[in-house]
Amino acid sequence: xxxxxxxxxxxxxxxxxxxxxxxxxxxxxxxxxxxxxxxxxxxxxxxxxxxxxxxxxxxxxxxxxxxxxxxxxxxxxxxxxxxxxxxxxxxxxxxxxxxxxxxxxxxxxxxxxxxxxxxxxxxxxxxxxxxxxxxxxxxxxxxxxxxxxxxxxxxxxxxxxxxxxxxxxxxxxxxxxxxxxxxxxxxxxxxxxxxxxxxxxxxxxxxxxxxxxxxxxxxxxxxxxxxxxxxxxxxxxxxxxxxxxxxxxxxxxxxxxxxxxxxxxxxxxxxxxxxxxxxxx
Amino acid sequence: xxxxxxxxxxxxxxxxxxxxxxxxxxxxxxxxxxxxxxxxxxxxxxxxxxxxxxxxxxxxxxxxxxxxxxxxxxxxxxxxxxxxxxxxxxxxxxxxxxxxxxxxxxxxxxxxxxxxxxxxxxxxxxxxxxxxxxxxxxxxxxxxxxxxxxxxxxxxxxxxxxxxxxxxxxxxxxxxxxxxxxxxxxxxxxxxxxxxxxxxxxxxxxxxxxxxxxxxxxxxxxxxxxxxxxxxxxxxxxxxxxxxxxxxxxxxxxxxxxx
Numbered sequence: 001x002x003x004x005x006x007x008x009x010x011x012x013x014x015x016x017x018x019x020x021x022x023x024x025x026x027x028x029x030x031x032x033x034x035x036x037x038x039x040x041x042x043x044x045x046x047x048x049x050x051x052x053x054x055x056x057x058x059x060x061x062x063x064x065x066x067x068x069x070x071x072x073x074x075x076x077x078x079x080x081x082x083x084x085x086x087x088x089x090x091x092x093x094x095x096x097x098x099x100x101x102x103x104x105x106x107x108x109x110x111x112x113x114x115x116x117x118x119x120x121x122x123x124x125x126x127x128x129x130x131x132x133x134x135x136x137x138x139x140x141x142x143x144x145x146x147x148x149x150x151x152x153x154x155x156x157x158x159x160x161x162x163x164x165x166x167x168x169x170x171x172x173x174x175x176x177x178x179x180x181x182x183x184x185x186x187x188x189x190x191x192x193x194x195x196x197x198x199x200x201x202x203x204x205x206x207x208x209x210x211x212x213x214x215x216x217x218x219x220x221x222x223x224x225x226x227x228x229x230x231x232x233x234x235x236x237x238x239x240x241x242x243x244x245x246x247x248x249x250x251x252x253x254x255x256x257x258x259x260x261x262x263x264x265x266x267x268x269x270x271x272x273x274x275x276x277x278x279x280x281x
Numbered sequence: 282x283x284x285x286x287x288x289x290x291x292x293x294x295x296x297x298x299x300x301x302x303x304x305x306x307x308x309x310x311x312x313x314x315x316x317x318x319x320x321x322x323x324x325x326x327x328x329x330x331x332x333x334x335x336x337x338x339x340x341x342x343x344x345x346x347x348x349x350x351x352x353x354x355x356x357x358x359x360x361x362x363x364x365x366x367x368x369x370x371x372x373x374x375x376x377x378x379x380x381x382x383x384x385x386x387x388x389x390x391x392x393x394x395x396x397x398x399x400x401x402x403x404x405x406x407x408x409x410x411x412x413x414x415x416x417x418x419x420x421x422x423x424x425x426x427x428x429x430x431x432x433x434x435x436x437x438x439x440x441x442x443x444x445x446x447x448x449x450x451x452x453x454x455x456x457x458x459x460x461x462x463x464x465x466x467x468x469x470x471x472x473x474x475x476x477x478x479x480x481x482x483x484x485x486x487x488x489x490x491x492x493x494x495x496x497x498x499x500x501x502x503x504x505x506x507x508x509x510x511x512x513x514x515x516x517x518x519x520x521x522x523x524x525x526x527x528x529x530x531x532x533x534x535x536x537x538x539x540x
Contacts, residue, residue: 072408096414110409122412127316173415252417 012083015178017102018084022047023179023211024069028090029078031064038064040257042078046213049248051205053222055216056254057279062215063107066183067178069213071095092143100124103172103180107187109169113158117143118152136225138254142170145199147163162193173208177197180204182214186221199225199237202281205248219280225249226265253279290398300500303498304490308426311419313412316418317382321424329390329425330432336385336449337436344377345369345444349451353458365456367470369448369519374479378441380527383486387519394425395458395515399508400496407499422499426491428520434480441479474538482530486523 015023024046039059045054056062067073068080071087085098096114111120114269118124121142126279130138143149146166156164157281165185172180182201186194198221205212206229218224226249232237240246245265253261255269257277261268348369356362398421401407412415445467452458497515501507 067408070412074409091414092411096411096416099412099414102412104409104412106405106412108405108408110405112406112409113404123415125414127415 013101013178014085014098015083016076020263021081021084023083024049024213025081026065026069027079027081027088028220029075029080031061031068031073032069033074037257039075040252042254043264044252044259046211048178048211049209050251051214051225051246051249052211052235053221054200054252054254055222056217057280058217060254062217063183063259066104066181066213066215070099070102070181072076101178103175105168105172105179105182105185106167109156109161109166109168111164113156115155116152117148117154117156117159117167118182120156120167121174123171124175138174139170142174145173145203146170160193162189162196162234163231164202164218165189165193166198169197169204173204176208176210178210180210180212180231182216184215184217186216186218188196191220195224198228199228201225202228202237203230205246207232222251223265226251255279282419290528292426293435296513297500301366301490301492301496304422304499305488306424307418308422308492308495310400311416311423312427314419316419321420322427325339325436326432328393329386329428330436333386333389333432333436334439336389337382337440339349339445340381341378341440342447344381344448345373345449348372348377348444350455351446353452353456360457363395363462364456364466366404366445366467367447368432369452370445370467370471371475373444373448374441375475375531376445376527378402378436379486380480380523382437383433383438384481385521386429386436386487387490387523388516390429391497391515391519392512393491394491394494395497395501396512398422398495399501399511402499402501403507417499422491422495423494426488429491430484430487433483433490437479437483443495446540467502472540474534474540477538478531478534482527483535485530489522489526490519491505493522 001210007211022045026042026044027043029246030037031037042051044066054065063074068075068088069082071090073080075088078088079086082098083101087095087098090098102215112123117138117157122139125135125138139152140149143152144211148166148170149164151159151163151167157165159167169185185201186197189197201212201214202225204210214225227240227243229240229246250264251261251268252259253276260269260273260275268276271277282490313318350479352368353362356368398407401421407417410420449463450458452463453460494515497511497518501511503510
């Protein structure tokens, strides 16, 4: 049961005010730009601890959907709930508070180019006036997770595309959010770097058990996420045994502004839908 | 077809005015709400105020100088060369000081704000800031408006002073006038309404420069080409608005004080 929650006013994290509410819920959401309908009547849910991969051809509205989930864009009709709060109806001031529970990785990293990696990753902590020593420690911990501890004092322009994406992931996870939104985290990267990023996402999923909504148009990355797990003993990402799929990972497919598929990995690969067959081929 | 185009253009125009008004209002309201970004205001004041000092001093000095040079010969025809100082001070304090300083700061800072915020907009840094729980209007726009309004006020005073000194330099060293007479007529002829007129204008102009610069920056679309377009538009629109507002304020204050 989802609540059209009141303002986030208490000290309880936004994700815990309604512990039974799903992480994300879209109800009949539509949006248009310049008279052109981009998304039409989209409804789906991301349960707590669930990881949903949103697939679709380029330009279908995947990033728009993700920005709506973070309240960065408002739908023309329909309702969007995040942790039980109706983000589609919340004023910006209240959204800032709720966003403490949401991490977002942008398509082109969106790092602040005039700030160092340390200040980028620790941006939220700096704004909250957390003591410098604690910021350094937490930034180092987040950068260690993405294996970029040595880049603390570098500027984004000094990093490669893949490193920038990893810094963006560190920035999104530093406050240990309950929901992470990934906007094409491997877009524009070479296959080896893409695999490194996907491995990090798998590691994040399996270590912290956060909910996530990941947008991509790269099928190989999506299936890597669905068929691999992070082995905490070896510290490596391994394929799941017996060709199993990760039970917490499922798929959404967008086609021409509509939701063409909503289900498990197994259902997706065995679907009889003509578009899906062609898309997956 | 033509009607549809006119209709769409009118809607775009009204929407732009609405967005601009909303952005300005939100920035003003944010001045009184926590968190207060004092350090950002100081940084912007340094960039806008101290950074603009050389061009403002040079512009003011040579404007005062050329004003003395041009007016002295005309005044001499009426046997009134002695009031060169009065003419220079009147012109500098009431009109040229505020307007020229604002136009110089507009060219330097409205463009800077539009390009900086525009670049942040097209690279999703503004969205990232919102996603990280910071209001970009509070963090980026409010400090720029506050810093520009305050610093333009002081830059105008400096420009007025340097302009009068520039006029004095020309009058004394090139035209052979008496320095004491120049400064005496300058001081004697000025009244409080003149000073007020000269000090009210930069407050409005500073607001125009910063809000227009930030508005075009924050509404940038279309990649690097869009950033270039926003930058140009910010300078053009703020310059035209400064000159238009100069007329409106002058007329209003002359109506009140009679001079």
